[in-house]
Amino acid sequence: MFANYTFTAADRFLRYVQIDTQSNPLSGTQPTSEKQKDLSRLLVDELKAMGLADAEIDEWGYVYATIPSNTNKDVPTICFCAHVDTAPDASGSGVKPILHKSYNGEDIVLPDDKTQVLRKADFPYLERLIGHDIITASGTTLLGSDDKAGVAEIMDAANFLMTHPDAKHGKIRLLFTPDEEVGKGTAKVDMKKLDAHFGYTLDGGDAGSLEDETFSADGVQLIIHGVITHPGYAKDKMVNALKIAGDVLASLPRAELSPETTESKQGFIHPVRVDGIAEKATIDFIVRDFVTDGLKKKEDFLLGIVEMVMENYPAAKFELAVTEQYRNMKEVLDQHPQVVNFAKEAIERSGLKLKMESIRGGTDGSRLSFMGLPCPNLFAGEQAIHSKLEFISVQDMNKAVETIVHLAMIWEEKGEQKG
Structure with missing residues (x-):
């Protein structure tokens, strides 16, 4: 299905990370920094260009959009969610992403601060990425894959579904939030406007990982x-x-x-x-x-x-x-086992080995689950997040796109024929 598709996630990601969207934990405004809207406005423009006519940004910086159903089955509305802000832990201004083609396993010295060195001894996951194309920052800032990787992957999946009508799916809602990194990612989300039954955040690490439990x-x-x-x-x-x-x-x-x-x-x-x-x-x-x-x-x-x-x-x-x-989303997800089971199947259809994990933290999905939208967390490929050594594999990002598409199709397959 993806053999002749040119993935756009990495190209989008390389553009998105150069937009400073760092949230501010000391701010009393919402969003906590107006610059987050710079990326949100761009996403709306790109979504409209894809044909998602209702794409919009509200006064709080939330982006909503719909991929219309293309099936005659009754299928629950699914939401895919990611956050546009980056963490206050390291600078997010002036990010210079670098694409390292066909990683060979050797140390990667980041050019703007040569004391920042990416080593397999420190990050064993790099062993899995030999032969992959890896994106890093230049050594003086974080990269921003948390969660611009998730944003780019959802955008690419939307592009695929809008250009491949043979991939059947129900109504899909997209949600991009501000301020997740400072604990306010769902503070102003309009659940009535979102109007979805189940959701998935794209804000995880290793390819194939699925998280159904948080602190x-x-x-x-x-x-x-x-x-x-x-x-x-x-x-x-x-x-x-x-x-x-x-x-x-x-x-x-x-x-x-x-x-x-x-x-x-x-x-x-x-x-x-x-x-x-x-x-x-x-x-x-x-x-x-x-x-x-x-x-x-x-x-x-x-x-x-x-x-x-x-x-x-x-x-x-x-x-x-x-x-x-926030509360452990597993308390809600255990009441809706199909949400996690369909995600497991989608990961496996993408050719990946499933890795179930518990998050020693929280996601927007933690709060959304208790707001009426059961919402586990899918991998986005993020590694060494909130640091100057942050990195991500292009191939992992593409697998996340595949997983989103398979997941949308699985929900349609399990839907009931109308009439």
Whole structure:
């Protein structure tokens, strides 16, 4: 089916990554950075050029579009989703993508910072990519495959379906979101407008991987109120909130319950930001666990640490606030097994070996699943994300396109004949 098709995912990707779409975790606006709309507007133009007449961008930066059904069967409406923003972890400005043709297994030295070297010893997945065409950045920025790879793959799949009417499918909705990297990817999504039954995010790693489970996640904010006075006359009066914050951080476990000491299904408590002055200090934490009930246990443990520290500062006060971020999408997906089973079949039809994984993080699909759109995560080929050594295989991207197309066709095959 794809023998005579010229894939466009890589060409699209090389263009998309040069548009700075970095989201801003400190912004109170939505989207958190207006520049994300630069890519969103381009996507709308390209979708309309393909024939998706209803493609639109709303005021929040969300892109919606429809690939019309071309079957006479009753088929649930499927959504494919990716996010346009890139992470704040490394610069996303001035990205210079480099295509390394037919990778031979040797180290790849990135030209703009020769200390950035891609080695198989550090990234064993490179062994699978010998002979592939690999895209990297130049060494001073991230690449942006998270998630512009998913965006490009969905766009290419849309192009294939619009130019190959023999590939039968039901109604397909496309959704491109802003602000996923700062936890706001679904904050303004219009589920009524989206009007889909099931969905798939394209935001994963190794070719053939399928993720139906994420962390459950909460945010915890600790605010410490000290006692302030002139430092020259502070004896037995001042209580420095910054020093209390330091004591809290120093009291966290060193050998467990942190990202750097956990793996697999182990959760953690992770301080992500400290801010303040002597009078008032704030620590922001993220708490993660694959079992939702485990969040409360970790939050109670954190509270116990804070209370223990505060006993040493009786004149100080504190506030601890917990905010729900997202929940393990498996709780929803287990109620709709066909969503994952059809994805497994699509991956295998693409000639790949299926690799089921649990995400030590979350996706837009985590929230969408609990908003009424059961939504596992498909591979996009992303590797070494959020870093200057980020890379991706062109061939992996093309396999993602194939998987999307097969998945659309499988849903149609399983549909019921009208009448």
